[in-house]
Amino acid sequence: MNDHYLKKLDRVTAILTQLQSKPLVRAQDLAEKFEVSIRTIYRDVKTLENAGIPIVGEAGSGYSLMDGYKLPPVMFTKEEVLSFITAEKLMQKFSHESLGSHYRTAMEKVRSVLRHSDKNLIQTVEKQVDVFNYHAQSTDSVKNVIPLILESIAEKMQLSIEYRSMDSKVSNRIIEAVGLFFEFNYWYIMAFCTLRQDFRQFRVDRILQVSKTSVPFSKEYGGINDYRKNSGNDVTKVKLLVDKKIMGHLVNSKRYYGLIDETETDEGVVMTFETEWIKEGFPRWLITFADYAVVLEPETLKTKIGELITNISTKLQ
Structure with a gap:
């Protein structure tokens, strides 16, 4: 069997796997996945049909296996x-x-x-094989909270939550969950908040109560990454001049704190941020390398850093 037919056999088998794992598969998506023409996908689907696989659908819409059709377990490599x-x-x-x-x-x-x-x-x-995790996992107040959130996303139904903020204030919100993401050892919901009429991030372990309502979403949403950088919270522009020798230690955290630009100069690296955590989170992160950085703007950040240093000095006396 020559290389052409081997590739076709692998591709046809992979298409069958796609049909088993998804309710509807588009020819265009298959063509992009396997880097072939749509016409080639049409021929591959025809090959499966000729082999007796009951495929429902047609070119231009999408394909699926006939409801109730079962195949033997897939063999793994x-x-x-x-x-x-x-x-x-x-x-x-x-x-x-x-x-x-x-x-x-x-x-x-x-x-x-x-x-x-x-x-x-x-x-x-x-x-x-092992994975070492040096962060303590958070404990939730609600059992099965993430499956419930995912259900609401799939069914496009609003959630009612009781939420405790960072400063321990408790509020009740009606949200439309767009998606979930994991960052810095915490799970977050990106959602449209009907109270604020804007997008917000909610840390899952701070949800005290949650229930799925019978009210459908008020609008259609895109993917989660369409909203993460535009969560609606107030942002402050920050500019730092940072010593080049410390840059290697900031590779991961700088993105989390809102880095939008990085320019190398003779004096160091000018880092520009747009951050939502100018009052607490950003200053406390900056203080970990403050001896290698100069705050260019805003002045309020310089004041906050000074207050933190004074407070730390007082407790060390």
Whole structure:
């Protein structure tokens, strides 16, 4: 069998996997995924139909398997089986507690369809892989909070939440959850807040109560990354002149605190931020490398840093 037919066989098998895993698959998406023409995808789908696979749909709309049609368990490659190990270790350390038990039962089902040799492979290797997490995981007030949030996103139904802010103020909100993201060891909801009539971020572990309402979303939303940088909170522009030798230590955190520009000069690196945390979060982060930085603007940040240093000095006396 020549290389052309081997590639086609791999692609047709992968298309069948896509049909098994999704309710509707577009030819255009398949063409982009496999880097072939749409006409090639049409021929591949025809190949599957000729092999007796009952595919519903047609060119120009989308394809799906006939409802109720079942296929034998998918056979995994050795590389795919080994990837399960690292994925499982990561989930054990970094997954939200409301997802952990569901993931474990899902993995048990995946393991149940593996070949005997693959099960032995996992058993041999899994004790040789570990992930070290140096951050304490947060504890939620609400059981199964993330699955409930995901349900509301899928069903496009509003959530009613009781929320405790950073300064311990408790408020009741009606939100339309756009998505979830994990950052700096915490899970966050990006949502449209009906009270503020704007987008807000809510830390999941600060939700005291949550319930799904019967009220549908008021509007359609895009992907979560369309909103993360425009959450509606007040932002302050900050400019710092930072010593070049400290830049390597700021690689991850600088993006979190709103970096929008970075310009290298003879005196150092001019870093420009747009931050929502000018009163507390940003000054406390800046103080960790303040001896290597000069605040160019705003003046209020200089004042806040001075107050923090004075407070620290007083407690050290």
